[in-house]
Amino acid sequence: xxxxxxxxxxxxxxxxxxxxxxxxxxxxxxxxxxxxxxxxxxxxxxxxxxxxxxxxxxxxxxxxxxxxxxxxxxxxxxxxxxxxxxxxxxxxxxxxxxxxxxxxxxxxxxxxxxxxxxxxxxxxxxxxxxxxxxxxxxxxxxxxxxxxxxxxxxxxxxxxxxxxxxxxxxxxxxxxxxxxxxxxxxxxxxxxxxxxxxxxxxxxxxxxxxxxxxxxxxxxxxxxxxxxxxxxxxxxxxxxxxxxxxxxxxxxxxxxxxxxxxxxxxxxxxxxxxxxxxxxxxxxxxxxxxxxxxxxx
Amino acid sequence: xxxxxxxxxxxxxxxxxxxxxxxxxxxxxxxxxxxxxxxxxxxxxxxxxxxxxxxxxxxxxxxxxxxxxxxxxxxxxxxxxxxxxxxxxxxxxxxxxxxxxxxxxxxxxxxxxxxxxxxxxxxxxxxxxxxxxxxxxxxxxxxxxxxxxxxxxxxxxxxxxxxxxxxxxxxxxxxxxxxxxxxxxxxxxxxxxxxxxxxxxxxxxxxxxxxxxxxxxxxxxxxxxxxxxxxxxxxxxxxxxxxxxxxxxxxxxxxxxxxxxxxxxxxxxxxxxxxxxxxxxxxxxxxxxxxxxxxxxxxxxxxxxxxxxxxxxxxxxxxxxxxxxxxxxxxxxxxxxxxxxxxxxxxxxxxxxxxxxxxxxxxxxxxxxxxxxxxxxxxxxxxxxxxxxxxxxxxxxxxxxxxxxxxxxxxxxxxxxxxxxxxxxxxxxxxxxxxxxxxxxxxxxxxxxxxxxxxxxxxxxxxxxxxxxxxxxxxxxxxxxxxxxxxxxxxxxxxxxxxxxxxxxxxxxxxxxxxxxxxxxxxxxxxxxxxxxxxxxxxxxxxxxxxxxxxxxxxxxxxxxxxxxxxxxxxxxxxxxxxxxxxxxxxxxxxx
Numbered sequence: 001x002x003x004x005x006x007x008x009x010x011x012x013x014x015x016x017x018x019x020x021x022x023x024x025x026x027x028x029x030x031x032x033x034x035x036x037x038x039x040x041x042x043x044x045x046x047x048x049x050x051x052x053x054x055x056x057x058x059x060x061x062x063x064x065x066x067x068x069x070x071x072x073x074x075x076x077x078x079x080x081x082x083x084x085x086x087x088x089x090x091x092x093x094x095x096x097x098x099x100x101x102x103x104x105x106x107x108x109x110x111x112x113x114x115x116x117x118x119x120x121x122x123x124x125x126x127x128x129x130x131x132x133x134x135x136x137x138x139x140x141x142x143x144x145x146x147x148x149x150x151x152x153x154x155x156x157x158x159x160x161x162x163x164x165x166x167x168x169x170x171x172x173x174x175x176x177x178x179x180x181x182x183x184x185x186x187x188x189x190x191x192x193x194x195x196x197x198x199x200x201x202x203x204x205x206x207x208x209x210x211x212x213x214x215x216x217x218x219x220x221x222x223x224x225x226x227x228x229x230x231x232x233x234x235x236x237x238x239x240x241x242x243x244x245x246x247x248x249x250x251x252x253x254x255x256x257x258x259x260x261x262x263x264x265x266x267x268x269x270x271x272x273x274x275x276x277x278x279x280x281x282x283x284x285x286x287x288x289x290x291x292x293x294x295x296x297x
Numbered sequence: 298x299x300x301x302x303x304x305x306x307x308x309x310x311x312x313x314x315x316x317x318x319x320x321x322x323x324x325x326x327x328x329x330x331x332x333x334x335x336x337x338x339x340x341x342x343x344x345x346x347x348x349x350x351x352x353x354x355x356x357x358x359x360x361x362x363x364x365x366x367x368x369x370x371x372x373x374x375x376x377x378x379x380x381x382x383x384x385x386x387x388x389x390x391x392x393x394x395x396x397x398x399x400x401x402x403x404x405x406x407x408x409x410x411x412x413x414x415x416x417x418x419x420x421x422x423x424x425x426x427x428x429x430x431x432x433x434x435x436x437x438x439x440x441x442x443x444x445x446x447x448x449x450x451x452x453x454x455x456x457x458x459x460x461x462x463x464x465x466x467x468x469x470x471x472x473x474x475x476x477x478x479x480x481x482x483x484x485x486x487x488x489x490x491x492x493x494x495x496x497x498x499x500x501x502x503x504x505x506x507x508x509x510x511x512x513x514x515x516x517x518x519x520x521x522x523x524x525x526x527x528x529x530x531x532x533x534x535x536x537x538x539x540x541x542x543x544x545x546x547x548x549x550x551x552x553x554x555x556x557x558x559x560x561x562x563x564x565x566x567x568x569x570x571x572x573x574x575x576x577x578x579x580x581x582x583x584x585x586x587x588x589x590x591x592x593x594x595x596x597x598x599x600x601x602x603x604x605x606x607x608x609x610x611x612x613x614x615x616x617x618x619x620x621x622x623x624x625x626x627x628x629x630x631x632x633x634x635x636x637x638x639x640x641x642x643x644x645x646x647x648x649x650x651x652x653x654x655x656x657x658x659x660x661x662x663x664x665x666x667x668x669x670x671x672x673x674x675x676x677x678x679x680x681x682x683x684x685x686x687x688x689x690x691x692x693x694x695x696x697x698x699x700x701x702x703x704x705x706x707x708x709x710x711x712x713x714x715x716x717x718x719x720x721x722x723x724x725x726x727x728x729x730x731x732x733x734x735x736x737x738x739x740x741x742x743x744x745x746x747x748x749x750x751x752x753x754x755x756x757x758x759x760x761x762x763x764x765x766x767x768x769x770x771x772x773x774x775x776x777x778x779x780x781x782x783x784x785x786x787x788x789x790x791x792x793x794x795x796x797x798x799x800x801x802x803x804x805x806x807x808x809x810x811x812x813x814x815x816x817x818x819x820x821x822x823x824x825x826x827x828x829x830x831x832x833x834x835x836x837x838x839x840x841x842x843x844x845x846x847x848x849x850x851x852x853x854x855x856x857x858x859x860x861x862x863x864x865x866x867x868x869x870x871x872x873x874x875x876x877x878x879x880x881x882x883x884x885x886x887x888x889x
Contacts, residue, residue, distance in 0.1 A: 024752045059733045061548075064744075071741065072752045077733040079551050080743040080753070081544065082574055088541035092548020092556070093733070095532050096506065100552065100733055118544075121537040272532075281530030288528055289501060293662070296487040297325075 020045060020055075024072035033187030033213035034067055037134060040185075040193035041103070042074060047198060048101065057099055061090040063106035063115070066141045067134035067213070070105050084114025087122045090129050095272050098128070101201060108135040112148040112170050122206050123177035125271035130200045131208045136215040137167070144218035149252055156218070167252045171210055175247050175264055180205035182237075182247065182264040186229050187213045188222065192260060199262060205270055212258070225258065232261030240264075299354045299479045301365040303435070304381065306347035306374030309340055316368075316428040317348025321659060322449045323432070323441055324352040325488050328481040330661040332804070333488075334360035334654075334874070339513070339597040345373055354481050356663050358625040358804030362876035366439060366476075368431055370413075372399055379404065387475045389434050391427070407475040409438050416467045422460055429454070429461040433468025438475045487662040491655035491801075492517035492559075494626035494662065495585055496525065498633030505554040506532040508542035513597050514587040514653040515559040539564035543571030543582070550580040551742055553732030555637055559585035562604045563593065569611045572646050576616025576767065578742040579720065579728070581640035581647075581675075583633070588652040588846075590872040599872030600653035602800055602846035605855070608648045609824050615764065617771025619647040620824040623655065624785075624803030627666040628821055635670045639777070642673040643727060643770045650823070652846065654801040654874040668821075670781060678729040680737060682716040715739070718749040722762065726769030775825035783822035784830040792816040793839040794888040797863070799823065799852050802844055805880045812881065815888060823852075826859055840864050842887045844880065 020042050028034050049055050058076045062068035064083035071078040077100075081089040086106045094102045111119050111133050122129065137149040144156040146163040149170070154163040171182050181203040185193045193211065200207035212229075214221050228250075236242050243264035250256040282288035303320055307313045314335055321333050329352035338344040349360050363383045369375050369390040385406055392410030400408050411434045413427045420426075429450065436446045446465060454461045489497075496518050499507075509519035523533045532554075536542050542558045549556035560568060565586050575582050588604045590596035608620050619639050623629040629651065636647035717738035721728040728749075731738035741751025746763060748754045785803075788810020795816040798806045803819045810817035818834045820827055835841065843853040844867035853863045865887035869875060875883075 022750075022752060054734070056734050056736060056738065059552075069753070071743070075739055077738075077740045078742070078751070079548070079578075080741075080745060081547075082570055082744050085540065085544045085571070085574075088536065088544035089548040089551075091536075091541075092506070092508075092545035092550075093552045094548075095534070095545070096549040096552035096554040096556075097732075097734055117537050118541055121541070275530075275532045278527045278530045282528065285501070285529075289497065292497060292500075292525060292528065293487045296489045296493065296662070297485050 020075050022073060022075045026073055027069065028066060029217050031216040032066065033136060033215065034070065034134060036187035036190050036193060037067070037105070037132065037211055037213060038070055038073060040190050041070075041132070041197055044194055044197045044201065045074070045076065048201065053101060057101055059093055059100050059102045061086045061093060061102060061104045063104070063110040064141075065107040065109060065134070065139070067105055067107045084110045085118065086110060087115060087118040087129070087131065091122065091125075091127050094127055094129055095275070098272060103130045103132065103201065105132050105134065108133060108137060108149045108170070109139050109147045112168075120173065120177040123174050123179035123208075126178060126180050126205045126268045127271045128204050129206055130197070131206070132197065132200075133170075133208065133210045134213045135210050136213050136219060137221070138215050138219040140215045140218055150219075151253060154219075169248070169251045171208075171247045171263060172251075174208055175244065178268065179208050179264070180266040180268045181207035181262075182243075183209045183262045184258070184260050185209055185211045186225055186260055187211065188226065189260065192231060196262065203265065205266075205268055228255065228258045229260050230257055232259050232263070235261065235263075237262045237265040299481065300352065301478065302349050302351040302361050302363065303366040303368065304347055304349045304364040304378055305368040305370075305431075306345060306378060307370035308342070309337060309344040309346045310342035311346070311370060312425055312428050313337070313346040313348055316432065317350055318659075319428070319432055319449060319453060320348075320350045320435065321488055322453055323436070323445060324350060325485040325661065326445050326449060327441065328483040328485070329353060330356055330486065330663070331488055331659070332357045332360055332661075333659045335658055337598055345377060347374065347378065354479075356661070356666060357808065358660055359808055360658075360874070360876050362878050366435070368435060369395055370427065370431065371395070375399055387438055389431060389438050389472065391431065409434060409472045409475055411468050411471045416464060416471070419467065420460060420463050422464050426461055426464045429465040430468035433465035433470075434472035437469045437472035440474055440477045443469055488659050489626055489662055490517055490657050490659045491623070491626055491629045491651050492585070492587070492657065493521050494629040495633045495649060495651070496521045498630040499557050499583065499637055500525070500529050500531070501630075502634040502637030503555045504529075504531065504557055504637060506534070506546065506549045506556040507558070508534045508536055508545040508556065509559045510535060510539045510542055510564060512561045512564045514589055514600075514651075514656040515561055515564070515585060517657055518559040518585055539567040540571065543568040546582045547571060547575060547578070547580045550582055551733070551740070555581070555641065557583040557585060557637065559587070561587045561589050562591050562607065565604070565607070565611065573612040573614055573616070574744050575646040576612060576614060576618070577744055577746070579644040579767070580742065581644050583636050583640055584646060584648045585633075586648050586650050587656045588650065590870070596872040598653065600801070600846060600874050601870065601872065602652055602802075603848070603851065603870065605650070605799075605823065605847070605851040608650050609855070616767050617643070617645050617774060618824060619645065619774060619822070620650055621647070621822050622650040622800040623821060624800055624819055625655070625666070626660045626662050628668060629655065630662070631668040631670050632821060634672070638673040639774060641675040642777075643774045644730070645770060645774070650800065652801050668782065673777070676727050676729050678717055678731040678735070678738065683718050683721050715750055719751045720747060720749045720763070720766070722749060722766060724769070725773040726766040727773065771825060778822055778825060778827065779829060782830070783820060783827040784834045785819045785821060786834050787811070787817040787819070789814040789816055793837060795835060795838040795840070796842050796844055796884055796888065797852065797856065798844040800846075802846060802875055802880065805875045805877045806844060808877050809881045809884055813885070815884065823855070826855065828859055831856070831859065831861060835861060840888055842867060842884065844875075844884065846870060846874070
C-alpha cells in the first residue's frame with residue numbers, strides 16, 4: 001500500500017507488460033486534458049503493481065462527466081457511480097475491504113457542487129481514499145454550462161449573458177475540513193501528475209489532487225494557466241502555516257500565481273480503523289444470535 | 298385476570314417510555330406475552346407521553362384501547378385517558394400531584410395513591426426515581442411479588458440500583474393490594490421492537506454493514522446495530538445524510554459485503570437515486586423503510602402506511618425489486634433475513650416496509666410463530682474464464698482461454714483479455730458475482746447502460762438485452778417466491794366475509810378474526826405481487842374489505858390492479874394505530 005514514487009525501480013522505465021487498456025473506444029475531444037490524467041494514472045498503477053500491489057486490489061470509482069469515462073479505458077476494477085456520489089460509494093468500497101487501493105475520479109461539478117457534502121465529510125472523516133479532481137471549471141459533457149469553479153462573466157448556454165457567481169477556493173475548504181493530503185496538478189505536466197498521484201495513493205488518509213484539467217472545447221485555459229503556473233520548491237507541506245499560505249495564494253478567482261505540487265500533508269486518524277478493533281467477529285453466528293436474543297429476554 | 302392492559306402516562310421527559318419498558322419486563326418475568334404501545338410526541342420535554350402495556354396468556358400483536366390498570370402521575374393523564382377505563386379499573390396514582398377529588402370513586406373504585414415526593418425526599422432520591430416508587434406501588438396493587446420487582450430492577454436499572462430498590466420498596470409498602478392477577482406458567486420470552494427483530498434478521502442474513510442517518514421511525518435500527526456492532530463485527534456508520542448512506546451501502550455490496558440502510562419516507566426520497574443505481578448496476582441492498590405520517594415532515598413520531606406505492610415505484614427507469622411488509626416481530630425477523638438473501642441471490646434492491654407501530658412498539662417474540670423460509674445462496678463466479686456466444690476468439694494471443702470481447706473498436710490492440718464478465722447474460726438474468734480483490738477478475742459495475750463486461754454502451758440492441766436481463770431477474774424472483782407462503786390467512790379461512798390488510802394493522806385484524814370468525818388475509822410480499830396466492834386466499838369470498846393506514850386505499854388500489862376489487866375500505870390516517878376494539882367496530886360496520 002505504501003508503494004509510491006519512491007518505490008519505483010531506480011532508473012527503470014521498463015515496467016511489466018501489463019495491459020491496462022480495454023477495448024472501449026476513447027471519445028474525449030482531441031487535446032482534452034483528461035488524456036493527461038489517464039496517461040499519468042496508468043503508469044502509477046503499473047508502478048504500484050511492480051512494487052507488489054495486486055492489480056485485483058485496485059479499484060477506480062468514478063462519477064459522471066467526460067472525466068468519468070476513464071473507467072471504460074482502464075482495465076481494472078471500477079464502479080461508475082452517480083453524479084456527485086462517487087465519494088460515498090468509494091467509502092463503502094474501502095470500508096468493506098481495506099486491502100483495496102481506492103481511487104476516485106470526479107469533476108469539479110461532482111466534487112464541489114452536486115457532491116460537496118460528501119467531499120467535505122470524506123475530508124472530515126479522513127477515509128483512506130485518493131480523490132483526483134478533473135477540475136476544468138465548466139460542465140463539459142452537458143455542453144458547457146458554468147460550474148462551481150467558473151468565474152463570473154462566463155457565457156455558456158445556461159448563462160448566455162454571463163455567469164454571476166464567484167468560484168470558491170476548494171482546497172482551502174478541504175483544508176479546513178481536515179483533508180490530510182492536498183495537492184494541485186495541471187494537465188500540461190504529466191510527470192508532476194504522476195508524482196502527485198503516486199504520493200496521494202501512498203498517503204494514508206483522504207488525499208486530494210486538484211488537477212487543473214483543460215476542457216479544450218468549452219473552456220480552453222491552456223494559455224491562461226501556462227502564464228501563471230509554477231512548481232513549488234522548498235515548500236514544507238507539513239508546516240500548517242506554509243500550507244495554508246500556499247493554499248490561499250491563488251483563490252481560483254483572481255489572477256494570482258498558481259502553485260503546483262504538494263500543498264499540505266497531515267497525519268490524522270483514519271476512519272475505518274475503529275472497525276478493526278472489533279476483532280474477528282463471531283465464530284458461530286447462531287451462538288452469537290442466541291446471546292442477542294437472551295439479552296432481550 | 299389472564300389478560301389485561303396497564304397504561305402509564307405523564308409528561309415527556311418523565312421517563313414514561315422507560316417506565317413502560319420496566320412494566321413490560323415485570324410482566325414478561327411472570328410469563329405473560331406482551332404488546333407495548335408507545336405514544337410519544339416529537340419533543341424532548343413537556344407534552345404528554347403514554348405507554349400501554351398489554352399482557353396476555355396467548356400470543357398478541359396489537360394493543361387494546363381499553364385499559365384495566367391506569368398509572369397516573371399527572372391530572373392530565375386521568376383526563377385524556379378516562380375513556381379507556383374498563384369497568385372496575387385499578388388506579389395507581391401520585392397522591393401529592395393528583396387530588397382525590399379528581400378520582401371519583403364511581404370511575405376509580407380501586408385506587409391506591411402513594412406520596413411520591415415524600416418517598417423521594419425520605420430516601421434522598423432524585424426526581425427521576427419517581428417511576429421506581431410508582432412501579433413499587435403498581436406491583437403491590439396488582440399482586441406482583443416483591444421479589445419479581447427486585448429482580449427486574451437489579452437487571453434493568455444498572456444505575457443506582459440500591460437507591461432505586463429502596464424507593465420502590467417504599468412505594469410497594471405504602472400502596473394497597475387491589476387486584477389479584479394470574480401468574481401464567483412459563484418463563485420470560487424475548488421482547489423486542491420490530492426494528493430489533495429486523496436487525497437480528499439482517500444479522501442472521503449475513504449483514505456486515507449498516508449506514509443510517511437518524512430519522513424516526515428507523516433510528517431504532519441504527520441504535521440497535523450500533524450497540525451490537527462489536528459482537529457481530531458490523532460496520533455501522535452514521536454518514537452525512539441518506540444519500541451518502543445509500544451510496545456507501547452500494548459500495549459495500551460491490552466490494553462483497555452485505556449492507557443495509559434504514560430510513561423513513563423523507564430519507565428514502567433522498568435514497569431513491571441510489572435505488573435506481575442498484576437496479577442498473579445490479580447491486581444488492583436492503584432498505585428498511587419505516588413509514589410515518591407524511592407528506593414531508595408530517596407527524597414524525599406517529600404511524601402511517603402511506604408509502605406503499607412509493608416503495609413499489611420509487612426510482613427512475615424500470616428494474617426489479619422485492620418489497621416485503623412484515624406485520625409482527627417474528628415476520629420481521631424471518632423476512633428481513635429473506636430480503637437480504639434474495640437481494641443477493643437476484644442482485645437487486647429489497648425493501649422491508651414497516652411503520653412506526655411495528656418498528657418501535659415492542660412485542661413478545663415467539664419462536665413457534667417465525668415463518669419458515671429457505672436461505673437463498675448467491676450465485677458466485679467459479680473462477681473459470683467466461684465466454685459468451687457473442688465472443689469470437691482472436692487467436693493464440695488471447696491468453697489462457699480467456700474470452701475476449703470483440704467490439705466496434707477493433708483498432709484497440711492492447712486490450713487485456715477478459716476472464717470475468719460482471720453482467721454475463723443468463724437465462725434467469727442472474728450473472729455470477731465476483732468482487733474486487735478476487736483472483737483473475739476485473740469487476741466493472743456501471744450506472745450507465747453497459748455491456749456484459751460493464752463498459753458503457755449506447756447500443757440499442759444491448760440496451761434492450763440489459764433491460765430484458767433485469768426483467769428476467771424479477772420473473773425468477775417471483776417464481777422462487779411462489780413456492781413460499783407469501784399470503785397469510787387468519788380467522789376462519791372458510792368465511793365468506795374477508796378483511797385484507799397489510800403490515801402492522803394485521804395484529805389487531807388477526808385477533809378480530811379469532812373473535813368474530815371473519816377471514817383475515819395478509820400479503821407479506823407486496824412485490825412481486827403474489828397473484829396466485831392472493832387468489833387462493835380470497836377464494837369464495839363474497840364480501841371483501843381492505844383496512845390500511847392511509848387515506849387513499851393504497852393496498853386496495855393495488856389489489857384492484859391485480860383483479861381483486863374490494864367492496865369496502867377502512868382507512869385510518871390520524872397517525873394512530875388501530876386498537877383491537879376500534880378496528881373490530883369498524884370491520885363489523887363494513888362486513889355486515
